Amino acid sequence: MRQELGRSATIRDVAAVSGVSVGTVSRSLNAPETVRPATLEKVRAAIQELGFQPDARAQNMRRRNTLTIGFIVNDILNPIHAMVFKGAEAELRESGYWLHLVNTGGKARQEAEAIDLLQHGRVDGLLMTINSEQDPRCLERLEKLRVPSVLLDREIALETDAVRTDHASGMEQAVGYLLDLGHRRIGLITAGTEILPGRERIRGFTQAFAKRGVPCPADLIRSQSLSADFGFRETLDFLRGPGRPTALVAGGNQLLVGVLRAIEQQGVVIPRDLSLVTCDRTDLASVYAGGITAIDRDIPEIGRTAAQLLLERINGPADWPARRVVLPTRLVLGRSCAPPAVRAETAA
Amino acid sequence: MRQELGRSATIRDVAAVSGVSVGTVSRSLNAPETVRPATLEKVRAAIQELGFQPDARAQNMRRRNTLTIGFIVNDILNPIHAMVFKGAEAELRESGYWLHLVNTGGKARQEAEAIDLLQHGRVDGLLMTINSEQDPRCLERLEKLRVPSVLLDREIALETDAVRTDHASGMEQAVGYLLDLGHRRIGLITAGTEILPGRERIRGFTQAFAKRGVPCPADLIRSQSLSADFGFRETLDFLRGPGRPTALVAGGNQLLVGVLRAIEQQGVVIPRDLSLVTCDRTDLASVYAGGITAIDRDIPEIGRTAAQLLLERINGPADWPARRVVLPTRLVLGRSCAPPAVRAETAA
DNA sequence: TGAGCCAATAAAATCGTTTCCAACGCTATG
DNA sequence: CATAGCGTTGGAAACGATTTTATTGGCTCA
Numbered sequence: 001m002r003q004e005l006g007r008s009a010t011i012r013d014v015a016a017v018s019g020v021s022v023g024t025v026s027r028s029l030n031a032p033e034t035v036r037p038a039t040l041e042k043v044r045a046a047i048q049e050l051g052f053q054p055d056a057r058a059q060n061m062r063r064r065n066t067l068t069i070g071f072i073v074n075d076i077l078n079p080i081h082a083m084v085f086k087g088a089e090a091e092l093r094e095s096g097y098w099l100h101l102v103n104t105g106g107k108a109r110q111e112a113e114a115i116d117l118l119q120h121g122r123v124d125g126l127l128m129t130i131n132s133e134q135d136p137r138c139l140e141r142l143e144k145l146r147v148p149s150v151l152l153d154r155e156i157a158l159e160t161d162a163v164r165t166d167h168a169s170g171m172e173q174a175v176g177y178l179l180d181l182g183h184r185r186i187g188l189i190t191a192g193t194e195i196l197p198g199r200e201r202i203r204g205f206t207q208a209f210a211k212r213g214v215p216c217p218a219d220l221i222r223s224q225s226l227s228a229d230f231g232f233r234e235t236l237d238f239l240r241g242p243g244r245p246t247a248l249v250a251g252g253n254q255l256l257v258g259v260l261r262a263i264e265q266q267g268v269v270i271p272r273d274l275s276l277v278t279c280d281r282t283d284l285a286s287v288y289a290g291g292i293t294a295i296d297r298d299i300p301e302i303g304r305t306a307a308q309l310l311l312e313r314i315n316g317p318a319d320w321p322a323r324r325v326v327l328p329t330r331l332v333l334g335r336s337c338a339p340p341a342v343r344a345e346t347a348a
Numbered sequence: 349m350r351q352e353l354g355r356s357a358t359i360r361d362v363a364a365v366s367g368v369s370v371g372t373v374s375r376s377l378n379a380p381e382t383v384r385p386a387t388l389e390k391v392r393a394a395i396q397e398l399g400f401q402p403d404a405r406a407q408n409m410r411r412r413n414t415l416t417i418g419f420i421v422n423d424i425l426n427p428i429h430a431m432v433f434k435g436a437e438a439e440l441r442e443s444g445y446w447l448h449l450v451n452t453g454g455k456a457r458q459e460a461e462a463i464d465l466l467q468h469g470r471v472d473g474l475l476m477t478i479n480s481e482q483d484p485r486c487l488e489r490l491e492k493l494r495v496p497s498v499l500l501d502r503e504i505a506l507e508t509d510a511v512r513t514d515h516a517s518g519m520e521q522a523v524g525y526l527l528d529l530g531h532r533r534i535g536l537i538t539a540g541t542e543i544l545p546g547r548e549r550i551r552g553f554t555q556a557f558a559k560r561g562v563p564c565p566a567d568l569i570r571s572q573s574l575s576a577d578f579g580f581r582e583t584l585d586f587l588r589g590p591g592r593p594t595a596l597v598a599g600g601n602q603l604l605v606g607v608l609r610a611i612e613q614q615g616v617v618i619p620r621d622l623s624l625v626t627c628d629r630t631d632l633a634s635v636y637a638g639g640i641t642a643i644d645r646d647i648p649e650i651g652r653t654a655a656q657l658l659l660e661r662i663n664g665p666a667d668w669p670a671r672r673v674v675l676p677t678r679l680v681l682g683r684s685c686a687p688p689a690v691r692a693e694t695a696a
Numbered sequence: 697t698g699a700g701c702c703a704a705t706a707a708a709a710t711c712g713t714t715t716c717c718a719a720c721g722c723t724a725t726g
Numbered sequence: 727c728a729t730a731g732c733g734t735t736g737g738a739a740a741c742g743a744t745t746t747t748a749t750t751g752g753c754t755c756a
Contacts, residue, residue: 008468008494011714021736026714036734051492057469058712061409062741068448077430085424090450100416100468101449103437120356121405121742122446144399146356228631260635283605284574284632290612358742369706374744383705406742410711469712 009050018046067100071120072128074106078281087303108132115141125310148313153194159322167197170295171204172330174277177319180262182339183247186218189234190251201251230263231258239266246340247275252283271338291334357398366394367403369573416446420476422454427630435651456480463489473658478502496661498654503544511654515545518643518677519552522625530687531595535568537582538599549599554581587614594688595623601630619686641681
C-alpha cells in the first residue's frame with residue numbers, strides 16, 4: 001500500500017523491495033520457469049506489496065508492438081459495422097489484442113488521415129472499410145502501409161487481404177424470387193458503383209433478369225449512396241412517379257430506413273401494395289411488417305474471418321500472397337413479398 | 349525512398365542525414381520556433397527524404413501519455429452507445445485523442461478485466477458505462493483507478509465525474525401524457541433497479557401517477573433487463589394476460605425491439621389496440637407506425653459532454669471535486685398514442 | 697582585444713521495460 | 727582436485743523519442 005498517491009511502482013521498485021535485479025523481476029513476469037521458486041516467491045510478494053503492473057507504454061516501446069489493431073470504419077452507428085466489430089473483437093481478444101476504433105464518416109480525407117495516424121507504432125495491424133476505393137490519397141497510403149491490413153467488403157487496386165460478401169449471388173437469388181412471384185417492375189436502390197457492394201448488387205440484379213430472359217428495367221436501378229436520405233428520395237420518386245414498381249429491393253440496411261420512411265409517409269402497405277426485400281436482417285428489418293424478406297449473411301463471421309486473416313498475416317511470413325475470402329449470403333423469407341396486384345394498366 | 353523494406357527511419361537517421369543532432373530534430377518537430385530557419389530547412393528536407401514519422405510508442409514512453417481514451421461499453425451494437433461514442437470521438441479528436449473501444453457484453457467479470465487492462469499506461473482516461481454498479485470487483489478497481497474517468501448514465505458509490513440523463517422527468521412527462529389521454533392501465537418494461545436508468549424510470553413512472561392522485565398499477569411494472577428478449581416476454585404476458593394494459597412504455601431502445609416483435613406476433617395495431625411510448629428515437633422508433641412517441645434526448649451530446657469533463661479532468665488540477673452533469677429529455681410525439689378504446693369491462 | 701551574453705546546437709540523461717551476456721555457485725565428471 | 731556444464735542471477739545495453747544541461751560560436755561593448 002505504498003506509492004498510494006505518488007507515481008506507480010516500477011520494475012525497479014520491485015527489484016529493490018525484493019532484493020533482486022530488474023532483469024530477474026522481468027523474467028519472473030515473462031518466463032517464470034527460468035527463475036528459482038524461492039526467488040519467484042520473493043518477487044511476487046514485492047509485486048503484490050507494491051501493486052505493481054508493468055507499464056504498457058514501456059512494453060510497447062521495448063517489444064516493438066502494441067497488441068492493438070486499428071479498426072477504420074465509415075460509421076459505427078451502422079449495425080453491420082458494429083457487428084463486424086464485435087466479431088473481430090471477440091476473435092482478437094483471445095490473442096490478446098485490443099481494437100482502436102476510428103470513425104471516418106466515409107470521407108476520403110478522414111480516411112487518409114486515419115491511415116496516416118494509425119501507423120508508426122500506434123497499431124500492429126488494420127481492419128478497414130475504406131469507402132474511397134479510388135481516392136488517390138487513400139490508395140497512396142495503403143500502398144505504403146507498414147502494417148498488415150485486411151479490407152472489409154471493399155476492393156482496391158492493390159494486393160491486399162480482404163473479406164468480402166457474395167452480394168451478387170444474394171441479389172440474384174432475391175430478384176429471381178421476385179421474378180418467380182410474377183414481378184417485372186422491380187426497383188433497386190443501392191450504393192454507387194464506386195464501391196464493391198454497389199457494383200456487385202447491380203451485377204446480381206441484372207443477372208437475375210438475364211438468366212430468365214426477362215428484360216431488365218434499367219430505369220428502376222438507382223445506384224448512388226447507402227444513406228437513408230437517398231433511400232427516402234428514390235422511394236418517393238418510385239411511388240409517385242409513372243411506371244411505379246411492384247417490388248423494391250433496398251440494397252443496404254441504412255437505405256431501408258429511408259425506404260420505410262417513404263413507404264409510411266405514402267401510406268403504402270407491405271406487401272399488399274409493394275413487395276420489399278432488404279439486405280441484412282437488422283432489428284428494423286426483422287420487426288417491420290412481421291419481418292422483411294432479407295438477403296442475409298453472417299455478419300460477425302466477417303469480423304472473425306478478417307481477424308483470423310490479420311493474425312495469420314501478423315504472425316506468418318511476410319511474403320504470403322494476398323488472400324481473399326468471399327462469404328456467402330442466404331435469402332431469409334419474411335412477410336414482405338407477395339405476387340404483384342393485378343393493376344388496371346397491366347390488365348388492360 | 350531509402351528504408352523501403354527495412355525498418356522505418358528513426359530520429360537518429362534524420363539527424364545523420366541532415367547533419368544535426370537528434371535534439372535539434374526533435375525541436376524542429378515540437379518547437380520549430382527555437383530552430384534557425386536554415387537548420388529547420390535541412391531537417392525538413394531529411395524528414396521528407398526519409399519519410400520519417402516519429403514512433404508513437406517511443407513518444408508515449410517518454411511523454412508519459414498515450415493520447416488515447418478507453419471507452420468501455422456494454423454493447424456497441426446498441427445505437428445509443430454508438431452515438432455516444434461518435435459524440436465523444438468527435439470532441440476528443442479535436443484535442444488529438446483516440447478511442448480504444450472495449451465491448452464487455454455487460455458482464456461484471458469482463459468489465460473488471462477491461463478496467464484492469466486499460467490502466468498502467470494504456471490510456472490517459474476512461475469513459476464507461478459500467479453495468480455492474482454494485483459489483484465488488486468493479487467497485488474495487490474503480491476506487492483504485494489511476495486515470496481520470498467519466499461514468500455514463502450510471503451511478504456508483506464513489507466520487508466520480510458522471511454524465512447522466514434525467515430519465516425520471518422524461519418518464520414522468522410521458523406517463524403524464526398517457527394519463528391525460530385517459531389511460532389508467534399503463535405498463536412499463538425497463539431495466540432492473542441495479543442500474544440507474546431502471547431506478548430513475550420507475551421513479552418517474554410512479555411519480556406521474558402520484559402527482560395526479562391516480563393509483564399506480566404496480567402489477568404492470570416489469571423491471572429486470574434492457575434486452576429485447578425481456579421486452580418480448582413481458583409484452584406477450586401483458587397482451588395475453590388478464591387486465592391487459594391500454595398503453596405501454598418500452599423503457600429502453602433494445603427492449604422496444606422485443607416489444608414490437610410481440611406486438612407484430614399478436615397482430616396488435618398501434619395505436620388502435622395499444623398506445624406505445626419508447627425511450628430514444630432510434631431508426632426503428634422513428635419509422636415504425638409512422639413514428640413512435642419517444643422520450644428523446646440528445647445522445648451525441650452525452651458523449652461530447654463526457655469528453656469535455658474528461659479533458660478538463662486530464663488537464664486540470666487533480667483535486668477538483670467530482671462533477672455530475674444531468675442532461676434533459678424531451679417528449680417527441682409520434683403517431684403511436686391515442687385515447688384508450690372504451691372496452692366492455694370499462695363501460696360496464 | 698577580450699569579457700560577457702545570447703541564440704543555437706550538441707551531448708547526455710531519461711522514461712520503464714526486455715534481452716543479451718557475463719559471472720556466479722553448484723554438481724557431476726574425469 | 728580441477729573443470730566442464732548447467733541453472734540462476736546481476737548488470738548493462740538496447741528501444742526511440744524528449745528534455746535538460748553543457749558547449750559552441752558570434753556578437754556587442756567596454
